[in-house]
Each structure stands twice: as C-alpha cells, then as structure tokens.
Amino acid sequence: xxxxxxxxxxxxxxxxxxxxxxxxxxxxxxxxxxxxxxxxxxxxxxxxxxxxxxxxxxxxxxxxxxxxxxxxxxxxxxxxxxxxxxxxxxxxxxxxxxxxxxxxxxxxxxx
Amino acid sequence: xxxxxxxxxxxxxxxxxxxxxxxxxxxxxxxxxxxxxxxxxxxxxxxxxxxxxxxxxxxxxxxxxxxxxxxxxxxxxxxxxxxxxxxxxxxxxxxxxxxxxxxxxxxxxxxxxxxx
Numbered sequence: 001x002x003x004x005x006x007x008x009x010x011x012x013x014x015x016x017x018x019x020x021x022x023x024x025x026x027x028x029x030x031x032x033x034x035x036x037x038x039x040x041x042x043x044x045x046x047x048x049x050x051x052x053x054x055x056x057x058x059x060x061x062x063x064x065x066x067x068x069x070x071x072x073x074x075x076x077x078x079x080x081x082x083x084x085x086x087x088x089x090x091x092x093x094x095x096x097x098x099x100x101x102x103x104x105x106x107x108x109x110x111x
Numbered sequence: 112x113x114x115x116x117x118x119x120x121x122x123x124x125x126x127x128x129x130x131x132x133x134x135x136x137x138x139x140x141x142x143x144x145x146x147x148x149x150x151x152x153x154x155x156x157x158x159x160x161x162x163x164x165x166x167x168x169x170x171x172x173x174x175x176x177x178x179x180x181x182x183x184x185x186x187x188x189x190x191x192x193x194x195x196x197x198x199x200x201x202x203x204x205x206x207x208x209x210x211x212x213x214x215x216x217x218x219x220x221x222x223x224x225x226x227x
Contacts, residue, residue, distance in 0.1 A: 098159075
C-alpha cells in the first residue's frame with residue numbers, strides 16, 4: 001500500500017531562516033514523489049518531483065528535496081524563507097494512475 | 112491560456128438542490144480527476160477517468176456522478192446537496208505513461224461550493 005505522512009501540520013519560520021518540511025512515504029514499489037504548493041484561494045502547483053534520477057531534486061522558488069530511500073523520506077527545504085513562501089505544502093506519492101497526498105503542512109513566515 | 116479550467120469558481124446553493132461543476136483541460140492529457148478539499152485542507156480523491164473510462168471511484172455518495180464526454184472534459188454533477196458537501200472541488204489532469212507512475216498532476220483553480 002502507498003501512503004504519505006507529513007510531520008507537522010503547521011510550521012512557522014522567521015523570514016530568512018531555513019525552511020524544512022518533512023515527508024515520509026510508504027510504497028511497495030519504487031515511487032515517484034512530488035511536492036506541491038497551494039497559495040490561498042488557488043489550486044495546487046508543482047514545486048518539484050523525484051522520478052528516480054538524481055536523489056537531490058531542485059524545484060521552483062529555491063526549494064529542493066532529497067530522496068532518501070533508507071529513511072523513506074523526501075523532505076522539502078529552502079535555505080532562506082521569504083514572505084511569499086507562506087502557503088500550504090503537500091507531499092504526494094504516485095503509483096500507476098493513483099496519487100496519494102499527505103495531509104498538508106501550513107507554512108507561516110514571520111517578518 | 113489556462114491549462115485546466117473549471118467553472119464555476121464559486122457556487123452558493125441551498126440544501127436539496129442539484130448542481131454541476133465543469134472541467135476542461137487543453138493539455139492533451141489522457142487522465143482526469145476530481146478531488147475534494149475540506150476545511151482542514153485535506154485532499155481526497157473522488158474519481159478518475161482515463162480516456163473517458165472510469166478507473167478510480169472512491170467511496171463517494173452516489174449523489175455524486177461524474178461524466179466524461181471526451182478525454183478533455185470531466186464534469187461533476189451533485190444531486191440533493193447536503194451541508195457536508197461544502198468544500199472546494201479540484202479538477203486535475205495528468206498524462207499516464209510507461210514506468211512506475213503517472214506524470215505530474217495539473218490542477219484547476221478549484222470550485223468553492225457552499226451549501227446553505
């Protein structure tokens with residue numbers, strides 16, 4: 001069975017501080033993994049995806065994530081938070097046509 | 112040019128009414144989805160169609176009926192609306208391929224349904 005767990009439903013960081021959003025997955029086959037961002041009153045848009053090439057994946061807006069098979073993790077990081085990063089972030093795993101989303105992490109950036 | 116567009120964006124209606132949400136994608140994708148996002152932001156898959164064929168049909172009340180006239184369109188009709196149906200409904204599309212998983216999901220901007 002496939003699933004995704006996001007630790008921490010709410011994360012607050014100061015502007016300029018490191019952003020770390022955690023995601024652990026469970027998959028019976030090698031997964032494809034995604035991070036999506038949802039800004040207020042908008043749909044989800046792709047930040048980055050892992051499809052079994054490089055384990056360190058770079059995405060848009062300075063975000064990156066590292067696939068660690070031994071830890072079954074795909075944590076999202078950004079070295080320096082910006083006010084515009086405040087949003088809801090979703091980790092997802094896909095097998096076949098089915099996407100499995102985590103419960104989301106709301107990121108607040110404090111000025 | 113919007114890739115996945117859904118209408119209406121906002122829908123306010125009374126309990127017991129019937130309403131529809133339409134979705135169209137111009138990406139040439141073969142698979143379309145309906146997701147429900149509740150007030151806690153949790154995303155739940157409802158339905159998925161691949162080339163007009165229903166492939167995912169999660170535990171959803173049969174008051175919800177999807178319809179895909181062609182692979183670029185997936186509409187959602189809801190009968191006898193209830194208070195608990197209030198949510199944001201997202202349409203999405205992807206292109207399936209070989210290998211271990213589907214391609215990236217592209218989402219519409221959502222349709223916020225409020226049932227009074």
